Amino acid sequence: MLQIEGLYVEVAERPLLKNVNLAVEKGDTTILFGPNGAGKSALLSTIMGFSNYKVTAGKIYFKGKDITDAPVNERAKLGLGIMSQRPPNIVGVKLRELLEIETGSKTLNLDQMAESIDMKRFLGRDINVGFSGGEIKRSELLQLSVQKPDFYLLDEPESGVDPVNMAQVGNTIQNMLCGGDCHAKKSAKRSSSLIITHTGEILNYVDADKAFILCNGTVMCSGNPNRLLNEIKSKGYEECIRCKLTNLQ
Numbered sequence: 001m002l003q004i005e006g007l008y009v010e011v012a013e014r015p016l017l018k019n020v021n022l023a024v025e026k027g028d029t030t031i032l033f034g035p036n037g038a039g040k041s042a043l044l045s046t047i048m049g050f051s052n053y054k055v056t057a058g059k060i061y062f063k064g065k066d067i068t069d070a071p072v073n074e075r076a077k078l079g080l081g082i083m084s085q086r087p088p089n090i091v092g093v094k095l096r097e098l099l100e101i102e103t104g105s106k107t108l109n110l111d112q113m114a115e116s117i118d119m120k121r122f123l124g125r126d127i128n129v130g131f132s133g134g135e136i137k138r139s140e141l142l143q144l145s146v147q148k149p150d151f152y153l154l155d156e157p158e159s160g161v162d163p164v165n166m167a168q169v170g171n172t173i174q175n176m177l178c179g180g181d182c183h184a185k186k187s188a189k190r191s192s193s194l195i196i197t198h199t200g201e202i203l204n205y206v207d208a209d210k211a212f213i214l215c216n217g218t219v220m221c222s223g224n225p226n227r228l229l230n231e232i233k234s235k236g237y238e239e240c241i242r243c244k245l246t247n248l249q
């Protein structure tokens with residue numbers, strides 16, 4: 001579904017991602033761990049095609065198509081969707097207006113969808129302006145549930161979310177990923193995802209297949225998400241940097 005091969009990326013003329021290799025199969029839920037500043041958000045932004053991130057070498061393939069140089073709108077049309085860590089405030093554009101654009105020709109009940117995630121009262125407000133951390137996350141989720149991408153890039157979905165709202169956010173993400181058919185582990189309706197997490201709390205809600213650890217701008221190791229999380233919690237990222245966690249399964 002998504003293949004990244006030998007990817008090098010610069011931000012503000014500074015090399016950031018170095019020889020990133022990573023693949024996500026169709027229908028797989030994958031996790032991206034890594035210390036602060038490792039380049040995790042930069043990797044998601046590069047996959048989505050945000051212009052601050054300059055690919056200097058390597059390739060990104062999505063659904064078999066080379067999207068390395070494709071603009072954001074083309075990637076979105078192909079089926080990529082992102083929940084950013086810090087999405088911009090958009091003064092003068094109401095949340096409902098954006099959702100109506102994303103709805104396009106689909107038949108959706110926006111009020112009902114917003115109500116289900118406690119966002120109905122925000123539909124008439126400028127996007128993200130004055131939203132709390134948890135409200136921004138729910139707004140991003142609402143936008144994704146309207147867009148219904150085939151591949152979800154989720155940047156720290158649990159950050160800023162209180163424990164009660166976390167259940168709502170976690171369950172909404174799980175429902176989105178399994179396309180409403182959460183009983184079948186490998187349902188054809190299942191979307192793919194790459195989810196950044198520090199705490200691993202999202203693992204209490206989604207059935208994650210694989211995790212990657214990004215350190216110093218490169219993928220150091222991959223393996224079972226819960227095992228890797230336990231290793232990180234007990235030994236920190238240094239072990240990974242020394243390549244001692246390679247391919248834990």
Ligand SMILES: Nc1ncnc2c1ncn2[C@@H]1O[C@H](COP(=O)(O)OP(=O)(O)OP(=O)(O)O)[C@@H](O)[C@H]1O
Nearest residue numbers: 011012016034035036037038039040041042043052
């Ligand atoms: N637009 C930018 N301009 C300058 N530096 C940037 C830009 N975007 C990212 N960086 C730098 O690149 C590095 C990696 O940032 P990134 O946000 O990808 O890290 P991260 O792994 O997601 O970290 P965290 O876990 O703290 O969110 C940081 O040192 C950051 O300051």
